[in-house]
Amino acid sequence: MLQSRHLVRRGVLSLTLGGLLSLSACSGAWRHDPYELPIARYSNGPIADAAPPASVEVARQLMEQVGASQYTSPGWQPGRVRQVVLLTFRADVSAAQKQAFALRLARLTQDSRRPDGRHPIDLIEMGWEGAPHLPPAGRHFLYILQFRSEGDRHFVMGPPIVTDPHFYDPAYAAFSAFMSGLIVDRTEYGYHPAIVPGIVARSKRAS
Template sequence: MIPNANGANVSSISVAQRLNDELRAVGVERFTASDYKPGVVRHIVLFRYQDSVTAAQRQEITQRFLSLQKSQRNGARYIASIEEGMQSSGEKADQQLQQAFLVTFRSEGDRNFYVGQPIVTDPNFYDANHQAFKDFVGPLLARQGVLVFDYTVDRTASGA
């Protein structure tokens, strides 16, 4: 067991394994439903491009990623927002990652529908537009040129 930020012990099982177990337990239709585990879910995507990728290709990648916000399920948009920006930190901890995208969802179900593969493998229950984007961008990324980190917002701090 590993302590989390609140000091509670959590299993060392991988997140992917936990999600696979959860999918098997509730079924794909429930796992990807918009009302499954409501709450603010953030999906951070960081890219490092191959050296040969041009500015025009980066612009197309950005445009295609941002256009995913228009994706719909059951006739309605399901992505709350997408933000984008280039690496601008001087902390020397960027691991040569160059561009960030922050996707916000209203539930884990929406995030699960968006992410799709490798967890959700039935194409009826994931966003084909996102899968097409992953297929498009993959060859343009450097080796190990993507980092994805998802979290559910547990608490926020605001200025006093």
């Protein structure tokens, strides 16, 4: 779902975070017991959206037709789906704050979970925009969440489409609230990836 105020330039993404924070976090990769990790509390009330985009209204209408329980269930429209989020941090956010942000984002593979204990986030990828002509203060940070179904994506992303707290993930909602205090801009959209192997990969497969 397109919620964009800026265009993302093609070919300028380099998924590195100063060497230290370049990582890809897959479910089950963290040593901590996910049920011992603290999750910040988040408001239980509805989240207002004064002027939702047309795509949000369409999604809400579909959710009302099928019901929030089915719309956010792990079996709703199974298949690989990704959510891309592009951020611009405030100029006064320190390197330590950005590192803490990245670590908390990576930990969502464990913190984010359904009431039955299942983890809806399949993979997280993150990094800085790699345009060399941009000064450090103007660079964007990008992260990608991968899910195994549209229902898992709806459950994690929650508002502004899913506003009933019984049907969205409190861990990601708390992370979003934490993130809002650090950024000046946020652009995101979801897509179903089409994987096209490169020439080398195809050659190896043929041999």
